[in-house]
Amino acid sequence: MASATDQLAGSLNLGVLAKATELKQRIWFTLGALIVYRIGTYIPVPGVDAAVMGEMLRQHGGGILGMFDMFTGGALGRMTVFALNIMPYISASIIVQLMTAAIPSWEQLKKEGESGRKKLNQYTRYLTLLIAIFQAYGISVGLEGIRGSMGPAVADPGWFFRISCVITLTGGTMFLMWLGEQITARGVGNGISLIIFAGIVANLPSALVATLELGRTGALSTFFIIFFLIAALGVIFVVVFVERAQRRIPVQYPKRQVGNRMFGGEATHLPLKLNTSGVIPPIFASSLLLLPATIAGFTTDRTADTWLQWLANQLAHGQPAYMALYMALIVFFAFFYTAVVFNPAETADNLKKYGGFVPGIRPGQNTAEYLDRVLTRLTAVGAIYLCVVCLIPELLISNYGVPFYFGGTSLLIIVTVTMDTVAQVQSHLFAHQYEGLIKKARLGGRGPRPR
Numbered sequence: 001m002a003s004a005t006d007q008l009a010g011s012l013n014l015g016v017l018a019k020a021t022e023l024k025q026r027i028w029f030t031l032g033a034l035i036v037y038r039i040g041t042y043i044p045v046p047g048v049d050a051a052v053m054g055e056m057l058r059q060h061g062g063g064i065l066g067m068f069d070m071f072t073g074g075a076l077g078r079m080t081v082f083a084l085n086i087m088p089y090i091s092a093s094i095i096v097q098l099m100t101a102a103i104p105s106w107e108q109l110k111k112e113g114e115s116g117r118k119k120l121n122q123y124t125r126y127l128t129l130l131i132a133i134f135q136a137y138g139i140s141v142g143l144e145g146i147r148g149s150m151g152p153a154v155a156d157p158g159w160f161f162r163i164s165c166v167i168t169l170t171g172g173t174m175f176l177m178w179l180g181e182q183i184t185a186r187g188v189g190n191g192i193s194l195i196i197f198a199g200i201v202a203n204l205p206s207a208l209v210a211t212l213e214l215g216r217t218g219a220l221s222t223f224f225i226i227f228f229l230i231a232a233l234g235v236i237f238v239v240v241f242v243e244r245a246q247r248r249i250p251v252q253y254p255k256r257q258v259g260n261r262m263f264g265g266e267a268t269h270l271p272l273k274l275n276t277s278g279v280i281p282p283i284f285a286s287s288l289l290l291l292p293a294t295i296a297g298f299t300t301d302r303t304a305d306t307w308l309q310w311l312a313n314q315l316a317h318g319q320p321a322y323m324a325l326y327m328a329l330i331v332f333f334a335f336f337y338t339a340v341v342f343n344p345a346e347t348a349d350n351l352k353k354y355g356g357f358v359p360g361i362r363p364g365q366n367t368a369e370y371l372d373r374v375l376t377r378l379t380a381v382g383a384i385y386l387c388v389v390c391l392i393p394e395l396l397i398s399n400y401g402v403p404f405y406f407g408g409t410s411l412l413i414i415v416t417v418t419m420d421t422v423a424q425v426q427s428h429l430f431a432h433q434y435e436g437l438i439k440k441a442r443l444g445g446r447g448p449r450p451r
Contacts, residue, residue: 023188023428030187033179034198040082040175041075041199045168047161052148053079070410073199079143079153081172084135086195089177092127094280096120101340128177129170136169137162188428189421197417200410232411235389239415242385245274247378249371251356270347270358272375275382277337278416282390282409285329289322327387334383335376344371 044050057077069076072085100106109116140162146153154161176195183191214220248269348368357363361370
């Protein structure tokens with residue numbers, strides 16, 4: 001009997017997979033879009049010697065250049081049309097979210113639903129264009145000042161190169177923004193996150209080979225490499241556990257009578273994630289701390305012991321000042337971003353509007369204070385978790401030369417994006433399964449017999 005039941009469930013799952021044509025189309029569209037993205041990471045920017053840029057990145061890869069090259073999937077090191085990647089769009093999205101909380105008119109747009117969301121998305125696109133132009137111009141000017149052992153990075157500097165470089169890099173970013181939106185609408189998962197995910201995962205094999213090469217040459221011991229791989233698996237396990245952890249606050253809705261029927265009275269819960277801010281705090285903290293090292297790396301005067309170079313040395317990987325500030329910035333951005341994305345007062349007002357209440361807590365202001373108190377404690381635990389996950393790989397990177405791709409930020413992105421994508425695939429499968437069961441019930445069921 002059990003085997004027959006298992007066979008029936010297996011055939012049902014296979015039937016669901018065979019009939020889920022929409023899901024298959026979405027998966028193929030997502031894979032095709034990511035292939036297009038990876039092809040673009042190998043199309044070079046005209047007028048730039050990629051070999052000189054690669055040499056520069058190897059010399060100063062410990063700064064923000066190395067981290068951005070990780071996010072771009074190696075496009076920055078090869079100086080391709082996708083060198084800026086989707087980072088201007090992420091910066092614009094965060095700025096728009098912060099401005100939404102600060103500007104009352106934008107906050108009203110957020111509450112208007114779909115129409116307001118479209119306007120905010122349009123503002124995000126305009127701001128992305130401005131940020132991309134600014135960053136592309138900065139890169140073009142910086143490229144003109146780079147000289148390596150093989151000569152200058154730009155053979156023919158000038159305004160023509162700057163304009164062409166700005167147009168190329170900005171166009172690549174705007175195309176990736178459009179591609180990410182298409183993946184979100186017509187594919188599976190969040191398109192922007194999947195683009196960053198694809199860039200990191202594509203270079204994981206080469207990073208693993210580089211780590212094994214360090215062991216072959218004797219720079220790293222075999223015991224350390226085994227310990228490091230086990231530790232990476234442990235970090236992934238912790239990330240999965242914490243990212244799925246949530247505090248479920250019970251919510252009760254009272255019964256109400258409509259005509260002769262009774263509605264309501266059900267009990268539900270309000271889920272609060274342990275790590276509401278996600279990977280935003282490590283990204284912001286790393287960008288701020290590694291900026292002085294990057295600027296010092298681009299300075300032409302190598303002999304002068306300037307204050308900028310002193311600051312860059314103090315904030316180098318593994319230094320106590322770097323670790324302390326990194327931890328402080330992670331905690332700050334964890335609380336700041338959580339306060340932006342979740343408003344306890346608004347949530348309490350919505351519960352009160354629809355008649356919901358937390359058992360033992362009075363609706364309104366008391367509920368808002370209770371939610372704020374619970375969220376503060378959860379955010380404190382989540383900030384500690386982010387510090388531990390990000391600081392342990394930082395120690396390995398600084399002391400043993402482990403690639404960025406095994407850092408805490410990259411592992412967080414890989415695990416969270418994978419979990420979100422798998423969850424969306426499962427939701428599509430469940431939707432098709434329920435649709436098939438409903439159709440079978442309508443075709444095979446019989447109505448009540450007439451009396």
